[in-house]
Amino acid sequence: MMLNLYRVFAFAAVAILAVVVIAAFAVPHSQASATTTYGTLTQSQLGSLDPYLPGTNITVSGNAVYINGSATVPVLMGPMNEASMYSFEIFGVVNPELHVRAGSTVHFLAVNVDNDSYHNFAISARGPPYYYMAGMMQGGWNGNGFLAGMSFLSPMGNSIFHYASFSYQFSSAATLWYLCTYPGHAQQGMYGEIVVS
Numbered sequence: 797m798m799l800n801l802y803r804v805f806a807f808a809a810v811a812i813l814a815v816v817v818i819a820a821f822a823v824p825h826s827q828a829s830a831t832t833t834y835g836t837l838t839q840s841q842l843g844s845l846d847p848y849l850p851g852t853n854i855t856v857s858g859n860a861v862y863i864n865g866s867a868t869v870p871v872l873m874g875p876m877n878e879a880s881m882y883s884f885e886i887f888g889v890v891n892p893e894l895h896v897r898a899g900s901t902v903h904f905l906a907v908n909v910d911n912d913s914y915h916n917f918a919i920s921a922r923g924p925p926y927y928y929m930a931g932m933m934q935g936g937w938n939g940n941g942f943l944a945g946m947s948f949l950s951p952m953g954n955s956i957f958h959y960a961s962f963s964y965q966f967s968s969a970a971t972l973w974y975l976c977t978y979p980g981h982a983q984q985g986m987y988g989e990i991v992v993s
C-alpha cells in the first residue's frame with residue numbers, strides 16, 4: 797500500500813514537472829529562435845548588405861514595409877541622417893509599420909549606426925505608451941512581455957558597427973510592436989507597429 801502511494805506521488809511529481817517545463821517554453825503568438833548572435837561589421841560590410849535595398853519577399857510603400865514571406869530585414873538603429881536619434885530605419889523608412897504575412901520567419905539584423913548612444917531592437921506584445929524604463933516595465937528584454945530581443949549594442953566608432961541578429965517566426969495573426977528598450981528611447985518615439993495577418 798505504501799509503495800503504491802509513493803508511485804502515485806512520483807507520477808504526480810513528474811506530471812507537474814512536465815507541465816511546468818512545457819509552460820516555460822510556450823510563447824504566445826509566435827516563436828523566437830533560441831539565440832541572438834552578436835558581432836561587428838566594417839563600413840564596407842555594412843554597405844555591401846545594402847540595408848536600403850528591399851530583398852526577397854519585401855515591398856516598401858509609404859511608411860509601411862510589407863514582409864510577404866520569410867525574409868532578411870536589416871534594421872538601422874539611431875541613423876545619423878534622420879531628424880531624431882530615437883528612430884529605427886528599415887529599407888529607408890523611419891519607424892515603419894511592418895506588415896508581416898503570418899507564417900513568415902524573419903531574420904532581423906539590427907545594426908547600431910549611432911555614434912553616441914546605445915540601442916537595441918526588441919519585439920513585444922505590449923504597445924505604447926512606453927515609460928522611461930521601457931525594458932524594466934516588461935521585466936527586461938527577455939522577460940515577460942518581450943517575445944525576442946537583444947542586449948544593448950555599443951555606439952559605432954572607428955567605422956566599426958555592432959550588430960545583433962535573430963530569427964523570429966510570426967506564426968499567427970497578431971498586433972505586435974518593436975522598440976528600443978534603452979532608457980528613454982521608446983518613450984521618445986523609438987518604436988513601431990508590427991501587424992501580422
Ligand SMILES: [Cu+2]
Pocket residue numbers: 882914915916976977978981982986
Ligand atoms: Cu535606442
